[in-house]
Amino acid sequence: MSSSHLQWLITRNTSSFILKKRNVKQPFSREPLHLTNRHCFKYNTLVHKNVIGIEPAKDKNGFVVVQKSKTKVYKPKQSMIRFQIKSGPRHTLAKLRNIVKGGYRKDCRTAVLKKASAIIRSEKPRAGKKTKPVKKAE
Structure with missing residues (x-):
């Protein structure tokens, strides 16, 4: 290559x-x-060998980590390894931090964690606006 x-x-x-x-x-x-x-x-996924990606999960619970395998380089569909992490916001980010520390590029580690935390934040249910009760006229 x-x-x-x-x-x-x-x-x-x-x-x-x-x-x-x-x-x-x-x-x-x-x-x-x-x-x-x-x-x-820096962030291009087509030219680098060591690539990791974060996608939202289909069931809106956690996120999916996608990594490029180094063994099946010439088979793009089979070279992607996907696994879902869904065990609470703090625990999932800690797991992802340990995965990224174990051999991913140092310059992109913060971007991976930022994207994962943005996905977790987007899945969090928003509180509805509280309305004040209308006083009855006497």
Whole structure:
């Protein structure tokens, strides 16, 4: 395989995942495992070998961690390993922190935790607005 820098130089302007907007300097990316949706080399999931992604769970309970396997590089569908973490907000983030510490890139660790905490925050039920009772006119 060629280096990730060479792959980035080839695909950075011609990727089908680029989303450019008017009056925005940094283009966005629609890659499946992308952590920040910014089109840059650091967070690109197509060129790096060691990739981790966070997705919301279908049952709205926790999140799904998706990792690229290093063994089946040429079979993209089979190379994704998915597992769900759903045991309370603090416990799930602690589990994810231990997974990420065990061999993931140091520069992207905070982005993984931020995305997971944003998913947990979005699943939390919102409290409805309290209305004051109307006084009856006598």
